[in-house]
Amino acid sequence: MRVIPAALLLPLILAGCKREARETRLDPPVAEALGGVRVMANGISGQPPMVNAAQGEPYRNNAYQLAQGKRLYEWFNCQGCHADGGGASGPALMNGWWRYGPDAVSIFVTLRDGRPNGMPSFRDRLTTEQMWQLTGYLQNLGATVAATAAPSRNDAMQTRPAENRAPAMGALPVSPDR
Amino acid sequence: MSAFLLRCVLPLLLLAGCSGWQSALDPRADAAQELHGLFWLFTITCGIVWAVVMLVLAGALLRRPAAARPEEERGRAERRSGRVVGGAVAATVLVIAGLTLASFFATRGISADHPEALVVRLRGFQWWWEVTYDDPSPNWVFITANELHLPLGRPVRLELAAADVIHSFWVPNLAGKQDMIPGRDNVLAFTPTQAGTYRAQCAEFCGLQHAHMALQVVVETPEEFGRWRATQVAAAAAPESAEEVAGRAVLEGKACAACHTVRGTAAAGTLGPDLTHVGGRRNIAAGMLPTTRGAMAAWIADPQTIKPGNNMPMVPLSADELQAVSAYLVRLR
């Protein structure tokens, strides 16, 4: 009889811990391993570092990491080209269409190495951890389904629906490319 | 018994606490002086009231009323008590009215704004302070961080704002606290009356590192202040040794420059404290560490262990790079 509530509680505890923990310091070896992505020759898609999965993909599932990513989006002036996600001189980031692939590795590589036609490299501006935080946020920004964790809305960036109203897709015109 | 003890020990303890550089009991500016006087007025008045109430209570407990008293005498005692209680309530009203008036006058004494005042703009960030010295001439406007210099005897007007959440600016030795609220502008005015170094600390809970959000206030003679100001307006000192040159290259080439500004170099980030004259400040990390080369290196190497949750990332640097950049930074006086 007692086993059942305990069994019910356990995944809850695990989910809660993973979602809400605030890991402020990443061990340097882990940080270094996070940079070890293997990319396909064309620079699109590849294999994420093993350590990411071993940690439980915190940059996708952890509210604190996503919030950090959102802050970096504002701080590092991603808005300058991509506006609040809807796109301006740079492409939109939330219409589900990714020029260089929708997976985490592609986005990470885009941030790290830059892309042709104006996307700069952030290799010397952000740490690997920060690039993963930003990657997680960007994936969440364009999410078409509600994620287990979402960053909450920003006080200042209001030209798009709040992230926490995922899925955000319905509120925007679908890209003609799709 | 312990009541008596506490009352006796209190003044001693208070005297013991009178020498702090972050203490409301050691006023070093007109505003804090006014508040200090008000504090003792309130404390002594309230202390006397408290002692009287306790004495009467003790009297009520210790007296031995006659076992059986005639009805008539009891009625008299009741009426007499009624008058005493009425008198006590009237006395309370008077004391309260007096204290209220005293605080009105204290408020009026403090809030005087001076046209000649030195204007400094302070912005609270999670978890540090940005300090902007305003001047009609743009050449004399400059930005620094976590340290505030004030000329002795000159009225100062601090314009307080917040960049993210609510903070509260509090230098107990100089003035009472004033909140920094997003979307609002607050002002704190006072005149420092004694030279010295005082510590300010954020007084409104502002998140993870609220405990480590301090600011040094240096009150110095107008001449010293003038010299300091001239240094601050200038661009960063040029590196001299080869190590320092390498340090500047690290600063400009690595992630440092994305957040920090060092005027006169390529580093022009605006997310973190301005480092143009960081070597001349007494503390780094918003009051956590002294500005020494070792502390600087420790801070850059692992900011998240020293101040968990702060916004400075752990930038991977080689040992040489770390040496060089910390040597360069402490040289920026």
Next chain:
Amino acid sequence: MTPAERDLRDAALEATEGAGALERRLERTWRTREGFWGALSTVDHKIIGRRYIVTAFAFLALGGVLAMLMRLQLARPESRFLSADLYNQIFTIHGANMMFLFAVPVAEAMAVYLVPLLVGTRNIAFPRLGAFSYWVYLFGGIMLWVAFILQTGPDVGWFAYVPLSGPQYASGKRADVWAQMITFTEISALAVAVEIVVTVLKQRAPGMSLDRIPIVVWAMLVMAFMIILAMPAVVTGSSVLIMDRLVGTHFFNPAEGGDVLLWQHLFWFFGHPEVYIIFLPSVGMLSTMLPSFVRRPIFGYLALVMSIMAIGVLAFGLWVHHMFTTGLPRLGESFFTASSMAIAVPAGTQIFCWIATIWLGRPVFRVPFLFILAFFFTFVLGGMTGVMVASVPLDTQLHDTYFVVAHFHYVLVGGAVFPLLGAIYYWFPKITGRMMSERIGRWVVGLLFLGFNFTFFPMHILGLQGMPRRIYAYPPELGWGGMNLFVSLCSIALAAGFLLFFVDAVRSARKGPPAGDNPWDASTLEWATTSPPPPYNFARIPVVTSAAPLWDERAALPVASGLSVNRRELLITTMGTATPEVRETSPQNSIWPFWAALATSVMLVWSIFSPWALVWASIPVAITLIGWFWPRGTPEDDA
């Protein structure tokens, strides 16, 4: 059952069935069924009140553990015993737990248990609402603590200032947990408040006119009105906060025309009356206990009642004194200084009346009386520092420092918890039928009194020396280390006092000496029945002829008769003079309040994650409410 049987009156019973039949019949009508489902479906105010009290004290103990963890952390400068993240959760939950899960609920709990007995009626008004209220409170408390275990404990301070608790700066669900915990406890508090108001105004025993109501009942009445007026502000605030966080509204977002200070106004418009919601029941209990220990009626009944009401009114006019450093206009600040100071007058009046009562009486130094004396020492001191923080200029130095921490612990622990513990010692025999230990009780008072004062008095000085509140670490060079260590050491005595109290309570509940009906030779109605009282409270409703009925009618209390024995029936009297008006039925036991509370809890917890919860989860709430009010053809239904 024929209609005639359904309406069988107690007067008729005596003639046909003889002595003892009345009690048997009433027992059968009012009893709580045995077993698990019986326990879940009871609506007996004594059982619910007892549960409420025990639960509130359990939360007190948990909050105390958090307090000790904080003292352990602060014992040394720059200690790394707790991380900043954990410390922030701990102090937030300590504050929220003590205010919302202990102090207010325990005041309500005492009211739920005592008010019907004190006014001489058989059950509280709307007893099913009482059951609902308890379950909602319990589930809300469990939610907060489970969230804490899951690392989702709120970490934004117990008043959760925006924008720190807003969408941008509080990631995850922590602040939402806080906001919904507020909603839980406010729902339960509002439910109890309505019950208390109706019970006091309409169910008093015949003859208990307004000037014969025990002062504790007045205090509970004023508290209930204050809950009804103050709580909606914070429920509005917390709901709006969760809307900002969950559906993207901008009430508190200055970038979009919202206002950060709006939150503070909403919160403190509730938050300041809250302090008096906690304080008034305690002074009421004190006023009612005091006569038993000085062997004379309370001095200045009218003045005391007027003071309670004056505090209740004034409490709504001084919320801004929590915001003196936010830079509000000077004129407004001056007004709130004056009003904050003014509350010292009714508070002082109460103190003077109590001292006069002691002066004119002959004190008997039993444990509850010792708690009253501890109250005087600490509360008056807390009141004095209260006058200090009420002054705008002075408050700019004292606000958000350890001075304020010391001040509010003096008024809340000294002013509310000490009388409350006295009240537990005093009414324990009524609740359990057994006495608590006088010997252990003296130790408890001593430890708590000394431990408390030595723990919290130095905090005044720490605050003046510049120590802000809510810091998880402090640098060694500021010289706060010694006094903090002293405080941490003294807090052990305080904790030992509470531990001893719990030990005594648990031990005495099992094998304390039997108490008898009226162990303190008190004068109020609850002592006119057995200890513990039977499910129907009074076999016959007493008739009140004076303010101290058990002292003035020592031979035998006059009683009223004519109530039905086969259905749950109460006597409704007029508001002013308590003249009998009508007989009214009181609902039977029901499991539906439990289900309704469960459905409500599911809705509130779910709404942390999705706004759609309010749509879909309202369906089970509606179903349970239909079940709750569905007529079942019981004898109660046809009256």
